[in-house]
Amino acid sequence: GAVVSQHPSWVICKSGTSVKIECRSLDFQATTMFWYRQFPKQSLMLMATSNEGSKATYEQGVEKDKFLINHASLTLSTLTVTSAHPEDSSFYICSARARGRSSYNEQFFGPGTRLTVL
């Protein structure tokens, strides 16, 4: 149980285009979802936290207009990288906290999405 999926697993796009990444909790309802960014061999950097039905809370230094997050339901959150540029190339990972299992703050992680912007 507690499986999180991400789609696509990898994407290549041209500079200036927008890319949407989906994060789904497959067998549980997620009260909160997190979006992270990871550079090669580095730690995860939290980008934003989102709760179902409300606006995402972005970490300092993360551009809200560039990284649009929508948490439309208890099982789906999307990250849209708008007007992508090569510097946005990275590994994006989402995680989710399970409703009813949040007392330990445990997060379940998706497999990640590799974004390459040409």
Next chain:
Amino acid sequence: AQSVAQPEDQVNVAEGNPLTVKCTYSVSGNPYLFWYVQYPNRGLQFLLKYITGDNLVKGSYGFEAEFNKSQTSFHLKKPSALVSDSALYFCAASMTTDSWGKFQFGAGTQVVVTP
């Protein structure tokens, strides 16, 4: 400010030898502590967590970790390392008082197990 430190960028160990990956934390209250492993181009896989109670926590794939409150440490251990344990390991802390449940990650430690 909360922080998690993994003092070693890389740990090298021969297969069959004990493996230890260090983690210390600095928080202003009681933390939940976690260990995750990441293989190349993959997400994080959960290994174990400390919530409360017994200081020695046993987890997946033969890993265990010991919570030491006085030293604010949560070192990951495995008695006999396997080549397949070669991966990137992350320690994370989350405050019990944080309603969002945000994680503070360490920088990660690359484990290299040689045959």
